[in-house]
Amino acid sequence: METKQDKPTATPFKAVRLAASAALGTLNEIYYKELANAKQQGKPVIWITSMTPIELVYAFDGIPFFPENYAALCSSRKVAEDLCKAGEARGYSQDLCAYALCTFGIMFEKRGAFGEPPPDPDILIATEGACATHPKWWEAMQRFYKCPMIIIDAPYTVDSETLAPRQKAYNVAELKEAVKLLEQATRKPFNMDKLREVVSLSDQASELWDEIDAMRAAIPTPISQIDVFTCLFPLVTLKGTKGAVDFYKQLRDEVKARVDNKVGFVPNERFRLIWDLFPIYHNMRLLNYFAEFGAAFVTDLYGNAFSGRLDPSDPFGSLANRYLSFFMRAASRGKAELYKKRAKQYHVDGIVFHSNRCCRNFTAEQPDIGAILREELGLPSMSFEGNMVDPRGYDDAQVKSKIETFIEMLEARKYPKK
Secondary structure (H helix, E strand, O other): OOOOOOOOOOOOOOOOOOOHHHHHHHHHHHHHHHHHHOOOOOOOEEEEOOOOOHHHHHHOOOEEEOHHHHHHHHHHOOOHHHHHHHHHHOOOOOOOOHHHHHHHHHHHHOOEOEEEOOOOOOEEEEEOOOOOOHHHHHHHHHHHHOOOEEEEOOOOOOOOOOOOHHHHHHHHHHHHHHHHHHHHHHOOOOOHHHHHHHHHHHHHHHHHHHHHHHHOOOOOOOOOHHHHHHOOHHHHHOOOOHHHHHHHHHHHHHHHHHHHOOOOOOOOOOEEEEEEOOOOHHHOOHHHHHHOOOEEEEEEOHHHOOOOOOOOOOHHHHHHHHHHOOHHHOOHHHHHHHHHHHHHHOOOOEEEEEEEOOOHHHHOOHHHHHHHHHHHHOOOEEEEEEOOOOOOOOOHHHHHHHHHHHHHHHHHHHOOOO
């Protein structure tokens, strides 16, 4: 006679806040004050895409601004929906990348996450290194703001592990051309020593982040996926500054202390999961719903998208290596191989796919990745639809029902009743 498996029950808990969160808040405050005052200080405000080498911006004493990162902030502050609607009212489709749609709303409505909009760009820099739509998005902004725009062409590699010498040489030439254009736009001479200093600081921040990421393999895992997404801010926006290095030293030490003392994010860790891909910024607390069942996210690829080692002795060559070896440039088989390695290294029980409705370019391959992991590792998966920025169309009750079913299946697999 078979014994019926008990249905897992959620146990609400309060996450332990990282002490480093206070320092992170201070970094955010300092950055946005510097951004707001940049023009008065004579510093160029440079709007850039993800995977644009931010090190070039800091080498010219510019203030970088990521519209994508800012759209995520708007989403977390519950103002993105209205901004997306404003973009639609000007003729842009709801099917666009919500980062772009939200930015168009900011652009037309002249308001942002804190009420006032971010300062207009003095220079726009784009690359298709992360997404082929970026140059067209930046062209639309250039027509509106009428400021200089630089496009850094990025050759597509077969996967994130393969980089032909000709591809690297081509991208190095593109970066050097971008430097010449920045000299013209900023009316400042390029300083190689300054670039080497920025590259060195960027490399130190990435090395520290990689240490933190590796410690997530500990059982129990020391930090949450929300911690990871939140603590990415310095690696995205401040990479190449001493502030980022100092923050990650503090965070590394705190995470190491948790590992040494076997302090886990989830009080009673029972399942270890992979998260793919984009955060769901308007409902980050959804990640904690998994934790209520003892499930912790222990690894992901998005959290490592902005890390990458650099060499100050070869700044342009190492920048080309780093920005062309980006995991999202890999095909589904390449990403599946990365996840297979992490599944073993981080002792994973399953994977959760956020099928991001506004980014089919990168989520269309999720079923293939899930199939490969299931067939080759026996790794189960669940998928739910959402939008990383725009909350419209997201059904929280439906998603939580899927989570409960997924946890019930994991329970039966890992802790079968006899």
